[in-house]
Amino acid sequence: MGVIRTIAVVILSISFVVFVALFGRLPAFRRTPVAFLHRLLLKHIPNAFGVLDERLTGRRVSRSLARTGDYLMNEKHPLVLVFFLLLQIIGEVLFIPASWDRLGVSQKIVIPCLVAAPLWFLYLSATTSSNITPANHAACMRIYPYDFALFHPGYFCSTCHFAKPARSKHCGICKACVQKQDHHCIWINNCVGRNNYIWFILLLVSIAMLLAYGTQLGYVLLDGRLQERFVPAALTRGSLTAKRWSTKMGWGEFWHCWAWAISVEWRIGAVMMLAFMSFPLAVGFLVYHVYLIWAGMTTNESGKWTDWKEDIEDEMVYKARISELRETYPPLPEDVEPRDQDVSWPAGVRAKWWLVRMEDGRKPILRSRVKEGEEEGDGMEQHREVVDERWAKVESLKEVENVYDLGFWENLKDSMFNRG
Ligand SMILES: [Zn+2]
Ligand SMILES: [Zn+2]
Known part of the structure; x- marks a missing residue:
């Protein structure tokens, strides 16, 4: 115990x-x-x-x-990646040789695949870049439309000196703007973005499978060892009901027996316990990403949506129809704000509302330039502030559409296969 x-x-x-x-x-x-x-x-x-x-x-x-x-x-340094790699390799080196002689043929075929998959997907996740460069910038601008909520046209990256494409984010560690940036992941020493999201998800799936299999196999092997120790086959041979070693055993004694098995077979036991306890973490992460795909969001965007939700509750957010605003805010040059027909996102799935966050909570002002002289006769040109009635307060996040959400299967297809 x-x-x-x-x-x-x-x-x-x-x-x-x-x-x-x-x-x-x-x-x-x-x-x-x-x-x-x-x-x-x-x-x-x-x-x-x-x-x-x-x-x-x-x-x-x-x-x-x-x-x-x-x-x-x-x-950017590979310390955590090396730790992650060592954790896998040490676990496998401890576990596999200690159990190999007791494994069946199918197990001997499955194990190398389960061991190789996470290493391969880790390699691909770490080496596939989603960075935006001067060479691919123009193409990156035409992948996703601006949603005029989380991503507005006309913002420039102060480090990379180009217009930020929709859904991108500058990563201070990778020192680059990243396409459809999800988050910077220290386990893979790389940003998870548009090009390696598929490898990142497959890494999570393969790690979860490896941990589940390791836990199950360790359990079966140690349970077999306990059966051998406490109910030798010679005793139950010929009887119709094979007796289990733990039958009619109290909890205290049961755990005591397991402690014995783990200490005798410590290589299998320790790895099994590590796998058992890490499994929820891998699955939790995977479930979170399935949720993000379902919702049509990246981790970065989920944080932004949370901010908007809080600002809406604080009554700081206004919306206006983009079509109405165009009279006063015409589109920016094409290299900063690509035209709708040039963006590869499904036609018709475009932002309808323009969202603004007002720090003072007041309706946006229409800065109308009027010649005061015409009214008062002094000839001075002055600004007069007029409330812009095209804006309406957003009462709930439900009023805001997420143009990046096409439904689960389309989102999944986009996340996995819409790559550079
Ligand atoms: Zn940048
Ligand atoms: Zn990064």
């Missing part, structure tokens, strides 16, 4: 801290204990440490840690 508990506590604690550090900032965890722990871990504890270090070493330790941390957090 002691062995299981120790291994479980260590693995669970490490996974939990890693989980909080990596995912605590996701919009889904806003205003939850996970977000609180994330702040505690990455803000309050380092601050407290800084105060202590100030007194003891005059901030020497903090400065060198900050440099290392800055490199680890903001530069």
Whole structure:
């Protein structure tokens, strides 16, 4: 029992801290204990440490840690990818030779495939770039239409110096604008974007399958070992009902037997437990991405939608028909705002509403230039502010259409096969 508990506590604690550090900032965890722990871990504890270090070493330790941390957090480096790779390889090297002699033919065929798939998809995810370059920029501009909510035409990337295509985002770590940027993933040391999303999803699927299979196989092998130990085949030979080793056993004794099996077969036991506990993480991530595909969103866009939702609740958001606004806001030049017919997104699926967020919560102003002179006779040209009645307050997110949502199957097809 002691062995299981120790291994479980260590693995669970490490996974939990890693989980909080990596995912605590996701919009889904806003205003939850996970977000609180994330702040505690990455803000309050380092601050407290800084105060202590100030007194003891005059901030020497903090400065060198900050440099290392800055490199680890903001530069592109394969440290986490190598850790991920080692975790897989060490697990496989421990598990497979220790179990090989007990495996059947089909298992010996399935295992190499299950081991190879995540490595192959990891390689493809890490090496497939979705970066926007001067060479492909014009083509990138014509993939998705602007939705005039999350993505408006006329915004330029201050680093890359070109107009930002719809659904793109500049990644400070990759130091490039990324097509249909989903998120920067440190496990693959690359941005997940339009071109490698398919490999990223297949990586998640293959990892989940590997972990499920490893857990199930480890269970079967150790259970077989327990059966051998406590109910030798010689005893039940010839009897009609083969006795199970755990029959009529109390919980305490049952776990005690498992602890014995795990400590005797520690290579299989430890990997099985790691696989069992990592499985929910892989599946959770996969389920989240299936949800995003269903909703026609990227991780980046889901964060933006959450912001809009909060701003709508704060009564700061207005909408107007784009067709009506065109009188005063004509389209920008074609290289900054491609014409509808040049965008490859299905014809007719275009934004109808123009959304704005007003910091002061007041209706947008129509800056009308009137010659005051005609009214007052002093000849001065002045601005007069007139409320623009074409705008109406957005009461709920339901009023806003997501033009990137074509329905689950079309979204899936777009995510997987609409690649550069
Ligand atoms: Zn950029
Ligand atoms: Zn990136």
